[in-house]
Amino acid sequence: MSKPAITITDLTVAYDRHPAVHHLSGTIAAGSLTAIVGPNGAGKSTLLKSIVGLMRPSEGTIRFTGLKSRDIAYLPQQAEIDRSFPITVADTVALGHWHKIGIWRAITGTHWVTVEDALEKVGLKGFGPRPVAQLSTGQFQRVLFARLLVQDTRLILLDEPFSAIDERTTADLMAIINFWHGAGRTVVAVLHDIDEVKSHFPDTLLMARELVAWGPTPEVLTDKNLHRARALSDTWALRQKLQTHDHGHHAQREEGTA
């Protein structure tokens, strides 16, 4: 096994005292390709947001080995982005240069070359001047992947990269994920499609607020584990309904979904 890139220790993240991630521990190895799987409301996106630093843990820690915050790139869920916003494809992708351009520095010729290259890699050559509002869901996701390519980071976190996206786009984007994996980048993706995880992701984290199983995908995605995740998720939903959960987690409020 290679070195850990991210070490999670006893992590609890709560919305309004309701834990979305509950006492979760484990490590993500440097250079690994990990899928996060679980029922709806299992805290998958919350876990990802905590790693990015968008949510603060109520308890526990997330430690990075040899990674600074600028080494992390994050793909939010599409629903959290205003796709009707008047911005061009090229400008969107150029945001990936953020750590080089900051708030005030100019975007220069070489930056635009990287943007063009990234657009070509995701199959959108020549789309630069178009407004993003004219793109289909799949094309927009390609644009966001181009931005990730421009960000060029060692850790890449993807929240539902393939939801509501056609098969061909999924295959093209999966090729980019494999390219990152081949180049030794650490990739973590929240996914829904179990078959996709089985065929492309060597490691899997299965969770239902609590950790169910974490390790090589064939050992994790067994019928028994999946059944347990579902049962756990139902129990949690019931508990939340009865409002009985209270053992001193402090309230944490953030925008977004669990």
Next chain:
Amino acid sequence: MHLYAQFIAPFADYGFMRRALIACLALALGSGPIGTFLVLRRMSLMGDAMSHAILPGAAIGFLVAGLSLWAMSLGGLAVGLAVALLAGLISRVTDLREDASLAGFYLISLAAGVLIVSLRGSNVDLLHVLFGSILSVDNEALLLVAGIASLTLVTLALIYRPLVAECFDPGFLRAVAGRGSLYHVIFLVFVVLNLVAGFQALGTLMAVGLMMLPAAAARFWAIEVWSLAALSVVMAFISGWAGLLISYHYDLPSGPAIILTAGLFYLGSILLGRYGSIRARFWPGAHFHEH
């Protein structure tokens, strides 16, 4: 000669018309871009609420110092900012959403403002506060409006990139730069500042019109943030110019004439605009063939 008499002479002949025109230019330069961002952030009604919220501040200033420009402006600014920040704070510490808590605060402010004005002034004073009087803008007021417009343009230029990123993809900005809410707060301060500038000339009720109507109309003609803002400025200024002329030639109140002209731009854009208008929807012309 006839055209000169219609469009130029009123400004050449009268100082108060010139000052009013320059005030419109300054208001357009500040309010256009601010309105554009309000529309893009889906906060159009927020501008309306804030314009009501500055009333009690202006009224307190009026109560203390009479019709003093600086007292009323400072009062409006202080109360406007307090309402904006309180509404944001309440929505963070309680379960009430920001729009609801803002509505609550601005209604209280509005009622308090009307009450305070009626304690002292006459109905004429109240009308002045509510509807302003662009024709009585003096050099001091002009300086205030121009100063706020300049400060707005410089600040927006400085925070343009994070502000755009925060509207478009807030999660991304927070992931790469942290604290997107800083830009949100700076922006709110400038919403209030520009409303205070507009209220001198157009009154609290009309100030928001020059901010929102051109910005909403521009949505039908432009597809990038900078061009939306530029177009909003142009439409706001033409509204001011045309509104002043209409008010001069037909002896109508100037504030409503200006806002109604902006309203014509808005309605015309809905009907005829290039993007997403009724014309674009039902008579789109030949479609493109891509190869």
